[in-house]
Amino acid sequence: MAKVSKETRRKKVIEVLNKARAMELQAIYQYMNQHYNLDDMDYGELAAKMKLIAIDEMRHAEMFAERVKELGGEPVTGHDGKIAKGQKVEGMFPFDAKLEDDTIDDYNQFALVCRENGDSISMKIFEDIIDEEQIHYNYFDNVDAHIKKLGDTFLAKIAGTPSSTGLGNSGFAVSGGGE
């Protein structure tokens, strides 16, 4: 096997870290947009949790950026694609569950790239973040199941609940994943 230079391996790791960062930036915009919509629809509790999940994604975007900088790269600033707007509440949760599921799959691939290129620190960052994306997936999938099963009965219970998340909160996964 030809020896791949350290520089080439480092670049490959920076590339996947930046791909992941663009995906996080995408998720932040997507979830903030949904947060405002849910707030407008007066589904306070769903809006609050969505906001906390967006805060988790901001922390992830930062973790990737910090690692890119440690490796001497430049963190990307653009997000990954188009933001879906004006979704109905029934459409949001399966959409987000798929987004998280696809993200977990991609991050597992990216973790392998880190491993193949000898960067166990970046690999560990991916593994830690995957755990939190799984918490997000479980939450979105759970809400989706409630809406599908109970529909308006479930939504009527949520309508008018408070949307406040308080100040200085640390996001969704860290605060117990919706428990």
Ligand SMILES: [Fe+2]
């Ligand atoms: Fe994330």
Ligand SMILES: [Fe+2]
């Ligand atoms: Fe997530």
